[in-house]
Amino acid sequence: MKFLDQAKVYLRSGNGGPGALSFRREKFIEFGGPNGGDGGRGGSVVVECVEGLNTLIDYRYQQHFKAKSGGHGMGRDRTGAAADDIILKVPVGTQIFEEDNETLIADFTEVGQRIVLCKGGDGGRGNAAFKTATNRAPRKIEPGWPGEERWIWLRLKLIADVGLVGLPNAGKSTFLSVTSRAKPKIADYPFTTLVPQLGVVAVGEREFVLADIPGLIEGASDGIGLGHRFLGHVERCRVLLHLIDATEEDVVGSYETIRSELAAYDEGLAEKPEIIALNKMDSVTDEELDAKVKAIEDVSGKAVHAISAVIGENVDPLLFALLKIVDESKTEEKAEQEAEEKLLAGEEPTTWRP
Numbered sequence: 001m002k003f004l005d006q007a008k009v010y011l012r013s014g015n016g017g018p019g020a021l022s023f024r025r026e027k028f029i030e031f032g033g034p035n036g037g038d039g040g041r042g043g044s045v046v047v048e049c050v051e052g053l054n055t056l057i058d059y060r061y062q063q064h065f066k067a068k069s070g071g072h073g074m075g076r077d078r079t080g081a082a083a084d085d086i087i088l089k090v091p092v093g094t095q096i097f098e099e100d101n102e103t104l105i106a107d108f109t110e111v112g113q114r115i116v117l118c119k120g121g122d123g124g125r126g127n128a129a130f131k132t133a134t135n136r137a138p139r140k141i142e143p144g145w146p147g148e149e150r151w152i153w154l155r156l157k158l159i160a161d162v163g164l165v166g167l168p169n170a171g172k173s174t175f176l177s178v179t180s181r182a183k184p185k186i187a188d189y190p191f192t193t194l195v196p197q198l199g200v201v202a203v204g205e206r207e208f209v210l211a212d213i214p215g216l217i218e219g220a221s222d223g224i225g226l227g228h229r230f231l232g233h234v235e236r237c238r239v240l241l242h243l244i245d246a247t248e249e250d251v252v253g254s255y256e257t258i259r260s261e262l263a264a265y266d267e268g269l270a271e272k273p274e275i276i277a278l279n280k281m282d283s284v285t286d287e288e289l290d291a292k293v294k295a296i297e298d299v300s301g302k303a304v305h306a307i308s309a310v311i312g313e314n315v316d317p318l319l320f321a322l323l324k325i326v327d328e329s330k331t332e333e334k335a336e337q338e339a340e341e342k343l344l345a346g347e348e349p350t351t352w353r354p
Contacts, residue, residue, distance in 0.1 A: 005156040005196075005233070007059035013118035014042025014067040014083045016144030019126035022075030023137065034131050036073055039123030039144045040080030043067030044116050046087045049108035053091035054198065056156050067118070070144065073126040080123055087114075090154060093236065097153040105152065109159065117152065121145035155232070158196055160211035161326045163234030163272075165262070166243035167254050168214075171279040173197070175243060175309040176212045179319060196233045203319045208326050211237060231265045238329040239273040239322060244296065246280045246306070251292045252299050273325050276300060277318055282308040 017039025024032040045067055065088060071080030096105040096117070106115045124142030131138055164172045180199030197212045213230040234240065240262075248254050255276070263270035276296060281289055293304045305321070307314040 004056045004060050005158075005230070007056045007154045008063065008151060009059055009088075009154065010064045010149070010151050011045045011118045012064075012066045012149040013044050013120045013147035014069040015147050016040070016042050016121035016123040017070035017072040017080035018143045019124040019129070019141040020073035020075060020078075021127050021139060021141050023127075033136065034127040034138055035075055035077045036126030036128050036141060037075070037078040037080065038125050038129065039073045039142075040070030041082040041123055042070045042120030042144075042147045043083035044085045044120040045118040046085050046114055046116050047096060047106070047108075048087050048089055048114040049092055049094065049111055050089045051092065051111045053089065054158070055091065056094070056154055058089075059154060067120060067147065069147070070120070070123050072144075073123070073141075077126075077128055082123075083120065085120070091156060093157045093159040095155045095157060097155060099151040099153070101153045101155075118148040118150060121147045157236055158198060158211050158233040159209075159236050160198060160233075161208040161238050162201075162210045162322050163237035163240050164210060164212040164243065165234060165240055165258055167245065167248075167258065170243040170245045170254075171309050172212045172243050175279065175315075176210060178309050178312060179315065180210060196230050201319060203316075203323045206323055208323060210241075231262075231269070235266065235269055237272065239275065239325040241318075241322060242274055242276045243279050244276065246278045246284050246289060246292060251278065252295050255296055255299060273329075274302065275305065275318070275321055275325070276302055277305040277307050279307055279309055281306045281313065282311060 019039050020036035022034065022036040024035050026032070045065055065086050067086045068083040070083050073080045090108060092108060092111060094108045096107075096115070097103060098105060105117070106113075122145045124144035127138045127141050130140045164176065166172055176197055176199045179201045196214070199210050199212070200207050201210045211233055213233055242255070242258060244251050244254050259270060278289070278293055278296065284292070289306055293306055296304050305314060305318045307318055309315065
């Protein structure tokens with residue numbers, strides 16, 4: 001299955017059915033009268049967040065979605081049939097934008113969320129609805145209300161706990177394959193990863209989701225390379241794991257390149273919690289490794305984990321450190337949600353009194 005994280009689609013809801021112009025003409029019935037029924041409602045276009053999807057590939061082969069119009073009213077006060085709604089199913093993490101690709105309409109973060117983007121037109125009234133004491137035989141009907149149409153953009157941002165960033169060939173795919181059951185492509189040349197990869201990492205009896213995006217290069221925020229398009233997938237991550245190749249001569253330059261690209265893309269992305277890991281420690285001498293670790297720590301002001309993803313050395317302590325930050329983030333998020341719910345419910349904040 002190909003990975004598709006952006007799609008432009010056209011939506012149109014159905015028109016309402018027209019009302020009927022009809023009169024009772026039955027044998028042996030003395031008093032007739034209007035009996036034209038109302039038209040049916042047109043179908044709406046609904047977007048729903050479902051589980052089991054992780055790409056927008058369905059919208060590569062079909063970009064136009066048009067709901068049917070409602071049925072027309074009929075005699076004997078029969079109302080026209082309402083048309084079925086069209087439901088577009090999208091994965092968790094999908095954002096919906098207007099045609100300008102900037103104005104956010106909806107952001108789906110949980111399964112079951114749904115929104116009506118194009119409401120079906122209401123059915124028109126038949127002539128029976130216009131009967132009055134002074135107008136006993138109206139010949140007026142309504143044609144039914146038109147539906148709505150619009151172009152929208154669907155943009156998918158993968159929801160993962162940990163985002164894996166770094167320069168090409170830093171060992172990100174190897175790290176993902178070693179720590180999870182994901183099977184990304186691994187080779188000894190840069191830009192091996194062409195699309196984001198997800199893996200579930202088991203840490204003791206716990207687990208978290210790790211997202212690997214294509215390697216970033218200098219100028220990625222301006223559209224150079226592959227990684228710029230997929231930076232949005234790490235916006236929702238709780239913590240960033242920054243992998244650096246220990247065999248690089250200028251590891252400090254590698255670190256600063258990624259940090260500058262993250263800040264240029266989104267300041268909030270650069271402010272996320274970050275854990276730095278110097279990968280491929282088995283490919284350099286101990287003296288060279290210590291010097292490079294100290295150089296990065298001096299620049300970043302953070303502790304650096306020296307690991308080797310290939311042989312699994314020092315990987316477990318790194319995973320536990322990531323899990324700790326993920327748990328802290330979830331606890332803070334839960335506390336914020338509870339406080340917001342209390343505020344909406346009108347409850348007084350808890351105060352301490354001596």
